[in-house]
Amino acid sequence: MIETLRALAEPNRFQIVELLLDGPRPVGDMVDRLHLRQPQVSKHLRVLSDAGLVDVRVDAQRRIYALRPEPLQELEVWLERYRRLWEGNFQRLDALLEELKNDERKTKVKKRVRTKR
């Protein structure tokens, strides 16, 4: 999980992952599209591979990289949990704000305000 985030946190590597979403690609093709040098691309691919985000197969002289969906699915579950955590907080806040609005309305109606318990 942490490995996945660390690997994706680098903009060039994120771009490589985006490129691979369209399907497997040889290294040379990514070098052309990313305007990076081959050693840089290879270095990034190694990090992505270590994080389990890509697989490589050798086809004649070419090394072809493909995305592995598992770490991305794991990441999605984690992000969803983060979002749900805050959404849970905010839904409680929604309910609290409704209470506060009702309290205000009551205070306006009643001239004498009783102490709230």
Place this chain on the structure above:
Amino acid sequence: MNSGTFKVTTPSDLEIAMTRVFNAPRRLVFDALTKPELVKQWLLGPPGWTMPVCEIDLRVGGAYRYVWRKDTGKEMGMGGVFREIVPHERVVCTELFDEAWYAGEALVSNILVEQGGKTTLTVTSRFQSRETRDGVLKSGMESGVAVSYDRLEQLLASQGTVGMEKGASPS
């Protein structure tokens, strides 16, 4: 109710922002963000956590302190100092968790904008450096959402995984 208005974005290399619309005037939202007896009621996180400590000294230079406790006894604390306060409009404060898994404090701004009786809350956390933000990432803790969330979401949606409700277009 307003769940669909919840967004997480990364406006810059150093920042993470969350926005959410609330169906209330901003003075009430402001109270809910700054009065301890109200904060304790909603800022709780996942099920099983309570907030036994919630102290807020709402003035510039004043401190706040939050501690959460899980039913298993585990505790998590954080706090900071207020840097800027404009009643009903904005609160800027520093933020540091006790278990400082990243170096340096984050600067957090809460901005409230009211329109037609509804209030948009934007919470922006700014880290001191790219390294700090990356440290947050490495920690894998909650704040670690400092990845390019919007783009990631698109990415995940197109990957055809479970599909996040936002941004996933109906096919």
